[in-house]
Amino acid sequence: MTEKITVALAGNPNVGKTSIFNAITGSKQHVGNWPGVTVERKIGKRVHNDVMMEIVDLPGTYSLTAYSLDEIIARDFIIEEKPDVVVQVIDATNLERNLYLTTQLMELGVRLIIALNMTDLALAKGDNIDETKMQEFLEVPVVSTIGSKGNGIEGLLDAVTNELHRTRVTGNVFTYDDEIEDKAEKLRVILDSDPYFAHYPSRWFGLKLLEGDENIIKKGKESDSFPKIQIILNETDADILEAKVADQRYKTIQTMLRQVCNINTSHLSGSDMVDRVVTNKALGIPIFLSLMWAAFEVTFTFATPFMNMIDIFFGWLAETATTAILVPWLASLVGEGMIAGVGSVIIFLPNILLLFFMLSLMEDSGYMARAAFIMDKLMSKIGLHGRSFIPLVMGFGCNVPAIMATRTIEDTRDRLITILITPFMSCGARLPVYVLLAGAFFGRDAGVVIFILYALGILVAVVSAKLMRSTILKGEDAPFIMELPSYKVPTLKGSFIHMWERGKIYLKKAGTIILIGVVGVWLLASIPAPGSSGTFASQEIYGTTESMIGMIGQILEPLVAPLGFDWKIAVALLFGVVAKEIVVGSMGVLYGVGENEESLSNILSAGSMTPLAALGLMVFTLLYAPCFACIGVIKRETGSWKWTLFQLAYGTSLAWGFAFVIYQAGTRMGLMA
Amino acid sequence: MNEKKLDFIEPDTSVKVVKVTGQKSSRKRILDMGLTPGTRVDVIRRAPLGDPVEFKLKGYNLSLRKREAETVLVEVLK
Numbered sequence: 001m002t003e004k005i006t007v008a009l010a011g012n013p014n015v016g017k018t019s020i021f022n023a024i025t026g027s028k029q030h031v032g033n034w035p036g037v038t039v040e041r042k043i044g045k046r047v048h049n050d051v052m053m054e055i056v057d058l059p060g061t062y063s064l065t066a067y068s069l070d071e072i073i074a075r076d077f078i079i080e081e082k083p084d085v086v087v088q089v090i091d092a093t094n095l096e097r098n099l100y101l102t103t104q105l106m107e108l109g110v111r112l113i114i115a116l117n118m119t120d121l122a123l124a125k126g127d128n129i130d131e132t133k134m135q136e137f138l139e140v141p142v143v144s145t146i147g148s149k150g151n152g153i154e155g156l157l158d159a160v161t162n163e164l165h166r167t168r169v170t171g172n173v174f175t176y177d178d179e180i181e182d183k184a185e186k187l188r189v190i191l192d193s194d195p196y197f198a199h200y201p202s203r204w205f206g207l208k209l210l211e212g213d214e215n216i217i218k219k220g221k222e223s224d225s226f227p228k229i230q231i232i233l234n235e236t237d238a239d240i241l242e243a244k245v246a247d248q249r250y251k252t253i254q255t256m257l258r259q260v261c262n263i264n265t266s267h268l269s270g271s272d273m274v275d276r277v278v279t280n281k282a283l284g285i286p287i288f289l290s291l292m293w294a295a296f297e298v299t300f301t302f303a304t305p306f307m308n309m310i311d312i313f314f315g316w317l318a319e320t321a322t323t324a325i326l327v328p329w330l331a332s333l334v335g336e337g338m339i340a341g342v343g344s345v346i347i348f349l350p351n352i353l354l355l356f357f358m359l360s361l362m363e364d365s366g367y368m369a370r371a372a373f374i375m376d377k378l379m380s381k382i383g384l385h386g387r388s389f390i391p392l393v394m395g396f397g398c399n400v401p402a403i404m405a406t407r408t409i410e411d412t413r414d415r416l417i418t419i420l421i422t423p424f425m426s427c428g429a430r431l432p433v434y435v436l437l438a439g440a441f442f443g444r445d446a447g448v449v450i451f452i453l454y455a456l457g458i459l460v461a462v463v464s465a466k467l468m469r470s471t472i473l474k475g476e477d478a479p480f481i482m483e484l485p486s487y488k489v490p491t492l493k494g495s496f497i498h499m500w501e502r503g504k505i506y507l508k509k510a511g512t513i514i515l516i517g518v519v520g521v522w523l524l525a526s527i528p529a530p531g532s533s534g535t536f537a538s539q540e541i542y543g544t545t546e547s548m549i550g551m552i553g554q555i556l557e558p559l560v561a562p563l564g565f566d567w568k569i570a571v572a573l574l575f576g577v578v579a580k581e582i583v584v585g586s587m588g589v590l591y592g593v594g595e596n597e598e599s600l601s602n603i604l605s606a607g608s609m610t611p612l613a614a615l616g617l618m619v620f621t622l623l624y625a626p627c628f629a630c631i632g633v634i635k636r637e638t639g640s641w642k643w644t645l646f647q648l649a650y651g652t653s654l655a656w657g658f659a660f661v662i663y664q665a666g667t668r669m670g671l672m673a
Numbered sequence: 674m675n676e677k678k679l680d681f682i683e684p685d686t687s688v689k690v691v692k693v694t695g696q697k698s699s700r701k702r703i704l705d706m707g708l709t710p711g712t713r714v715d716v717i718r719r720a721p722l723g724d725p726v727e728f729k730l731k732g733y734n735l736s737l738r739k740r741e742a743e744t745v746l747v748e749v750l751k
């Protein structure tokens with residue numbers, strides 16, 4: 001019989017947890033979300049020495065006093081789920097701050113093993129760390145590793161299985177001054193006598209109470225013994241105590257470090273030298289913009305041939321299927337509904353894979369934190385974090401991967417606002433609509449009009465962010481306390497795994513929503529309207545007044561009439577939710593000119609539409625409900641239909657409002673008549 | 674005493690933390706990150722747009738917005 005255990009990988013951000021996780025589990029990993037939230041949860045399996053281990057890669061955390069959602073998840077997992085073994089991954093080049101978490105994990109009394117990672121970098125830096133002494137001091141196993149190369153993994157796993165069969169008596173390595181110890185002891189007695197606290201190690205809980213940990217105090221308040229606890233807490237000034245606890249933890253760490261290692265502080269690190277250039281006052285922004293441009297180009301230009309291939313392939317597949325299937329409605333369902341639907345899911349894959357490959361390189365190398373450092377001032381003006389900048393810029397290429405990229409934003413509210421405003425970044429798929437309409441109606445000024453549309457999108461995003469910050473998502477700005485990790489050489493393997501995971505998640509989670517949306521629209525365009533004599537899914541009725549969608553268009557006509565749109569535009573906009581660029585094609589079909597864009601622009605400018613209505617239509621296309629793929633990822637990344645529908649309603653109302661003002665005010669003032 | 678707020682300190686200056694004030698949650702985090710009283714902090718640089726500011730302490734680099742740095746009282750080391 002093999003034993004089954006859970007092993008949690010904990011540690012500060014950027015210390016190599018995921019690298020070690022990948023080295024342990026190989027391809028046997030599963031990525032999903034933590035229940036109820038959209039923080040990544042990675043679980044993998046590995047059998048070692050006849051023990052079946054379930055390995056959990058926890059989000060990075062600096063302390064067990066949790067601030068961000070990531071940290072709350074990591075802490076709650078350790079405290080509530082009680083994994084059999086906790087492996088803390090430590091960055092050997094940054095021992096002092098990394099060990100701060102160790103002190104707390106030890107107080108918690110978990111079965112702890114330390115993976116002393118990045119030992120290659122420590123060695124190169126000239127640091128000398130005596131593992132054996134460290135192990136003696138801490139009374140927990142210490143194993144050196146090099147996560148990115150997979151060195152030391154077997155030893156680490158041996159340590160895990162060895163530890164299982166040892167009954168452990170952890171002494172209190174970390175002790176505090178008499179005042180704190182005295183109070184911790186008094187609290188311990190109270191906590192031990194109340195079954196409510198039985199789930200928690202009492203010394204740790206007591207210390208957390210003394211530190212003034214808000215979460216822990218809240219938990220404490222629910223117990224009957226809280227009045228007694230309160231008396232002890234009231235005896236001292238919580239603020240002073242909190243500083244003292246942190247201070248004394250660091251003092252013990254320093255004492256230990258003096259005994260176990262020799263750290264070379266003399267020379268300027270390579271990282272510091274890179275930063276002199278990369279975050280330089282004059283060069284920082286140009287370098288950042290160049291890298292952004294390069295990432296953008298690689299993602300969106302590089303992806304184009306692949307997207308074309310996918311497009312051609314699915315076009316061919318649809319056609320082949322349509323001709324092969326003899327029942328006409330079935331042929332249309334398979335061809336125009338299902339295959340086109342699957343195609344519209346897959347078409348985003350090149351963008352997503354490439355963007356996440358680039359982002360992973362930036363994140364793993366340590367540059368992402370610099371990007372946030374450089375852009376933070378600008379983003380803080382709209383109440384956001386520097387980390388919001390990159391997803392927003394990527395939105396100009398495609399909103400879908402951009403929204404998926406908001407995961408690097410720690411604060412839940414900042415992340416939510418960024419997701420909600422990203423669709424206002426005018427993506428590549430909206431450009432064909434502008435090109436056609438601006439070309440037809442504004443001739444030589446087309447360029448200016450298109451520029452104004454992009455600018456309007458940014459303006460709407462900025463104002464919306466400010467508005468949301470001061471109304472529905474009110475609250476203090478999250479404090480900005482960000483580590484700038486030292487630069488590392490990212491590994492291709494790590495970036496490929498990351499890229500592949502994002503692609504898989506997209507296909508699995510957003511794919512269904514997109515597919516349902518696309519097939520739904522096909523059904524609406526294929527089912528004959530009540531009273532129509534057309535046959536289901538025949539070419540003759542597809543998307544016309546004879547179909548359901550045409551009928552809906554006509555019902556909607558009074559709503560869009562004040563914008564200068566007729567029912568055909570309403571239908572084209574409905575189709576546009578499948579993918580924005582479809583607006584153009586649908587208009588062509590509806591105006592009876594087929595897919596020929598030139599005849600469409602002729603027919604439009606010849607009087608089917610006024611220039612003001614055309615301008616309104618472009619603005620409408622910019623702001624209204626994003627495409628199904630985008631809706632799918634908004635749902636996936638916010639984890640909430642409520643916020644997804646909010647985005648749709650908000651965007652569409654804005655679109656309507658802008659188009660209304662443009663058309664009505666413009667007409668009244670006799671503009672562009 | 675010449676206590677100053679950390680956001681006032683020019684780059685290339687070394688200081689010693691005296692006290693962390695400010696809102697409970699950010700104060701706790703700042704302490705956890707190692708800005709405990711007595712810790713030596715080197716002010717490295719301001720971001721190109723003037724904010725946030727980068728510091729070096731305990732062998733690693735940390736950035737704070739001026740708003741957070743303002744809550745850290747320090748003493749300049751000669």
Ligand SMILES: Nc1nc2c(ncn2[C@@H]2O[C@H](COP(=O)(O)OP(=O)(O)O)[C@@H](O)[C@H]2O)c(=O)[nH]1
Binds near residue numbers: 013146491
């Ligand atoms: N030189 C070196 N780099 C490492 C080591 N372990 C991880 N890295 C790199 O450090 C970066 C961050 O690693 P990651 O596993 O993502 O850290 P996490 O944030 O803790 O999950 C990546 O670029 C890794 O390739 C190591 O032992 N030595």
Ligand SMILES: [Mg+2]
Binds near residue numbers: 017018019
């Ligand atoms: Mg990780």
